Amino acid sequence: MKITTILGSPKKKGNTATVLGQFEKIMEKDHQINRINLKDKNINGCLGCGACRKKPDEIGCVQKDDAISVFEQMLGSDLIIYASPLYCWDFTAQLKALIDRHFCMVKAFNLPDNHVSFLENKKVALLVTCGGPVENNADVIQTVFERVAFYIKAKIAGKFILPLCSDINVAKTKGLKLAEKMAAEL
Numbered sequence: 001m002k003i004t005t006i007l008g009s010p011k012k013k014g015n016t017a018t019v020l021g022q023f024e025k026i027m028e029k030d031h032q033i034n035r036i037n038l039k040d041k042n043i044n045g046c047l048g049c050g051a052c053r054k055k056p057d058e059i060g061c062v063q064k065d066d067a068i069s070v071f072e073q074m075l076g077s078d079l080i081i082y083a084s085p086l087y088c089w090d091f092t093a094q095l096k097a098l099i100d101r102h103f104c105m106v107k108a109f110n111l112p113d114n115h116v117s118f119l120e121n122k123k124v125a126l127l128v129t130c131g132g133p134v135e136n137n138a139d140v141i142q143t144v145f146e147r148v149a150f151y152i153k154a155k156i157a158g159k160f161i162l163p164l165c166s167d168i169n170v171a172k173t174k175g176l177k178l179a180e181k182m183a184a185e186l
Helices: 015-027 067-075 093-105 139-151 168-185
Strands: 002-007 032-037 079-085 123-129 155-162
Touching (some): 015 032, 123 168, 155 168
Parallel strands (some): 002 079, 079 123, 123 155
16 A cells, blocks of 8 residues: 655654554555655645636646645555644644645536545544643644535545643654554554
8 A cells, every 4th residue: 555644844854753653654555655844845825816726637726836846645545644743733734735725626616516526435544642631632633624625525444543642752653543543444
């Protein structure tokens, strides 16, 4: 299986990167892993210009940044992991910009019978680390993820949250257990 992991953290060696790295290490024995560090990418926000709608058979975004190459890597994957620390109950700005750009991957959303997505039937999973509990804290990001998956017509393979993860030691210990759970379920 080809797995693309998208690290939305602005920290390459933070808690989310640590847990994601543990998952990748487990999975790389039997699967091909491709990590995308959004910190290293230039991805602008969606312009809302609608130019992508004029090209129904291709991604068609007019912006010349790194989003299209990220999308191409996603298209070639069997499983996509969206990994983010929790920022104000949601994804980081880095990952949110990429998610907003998913707009160019979907055609005819306003016409339910014609709604198509280049990511249709792709398996997607969510990995979140957060300093607080899940309840009344990491519940919003899960709802956003579910709606994004619906919009891109992807299949949710799992949602994995590491609560009370306020330092790297927690990410290394409890994170390893979560990474093992992810590997077993995905």
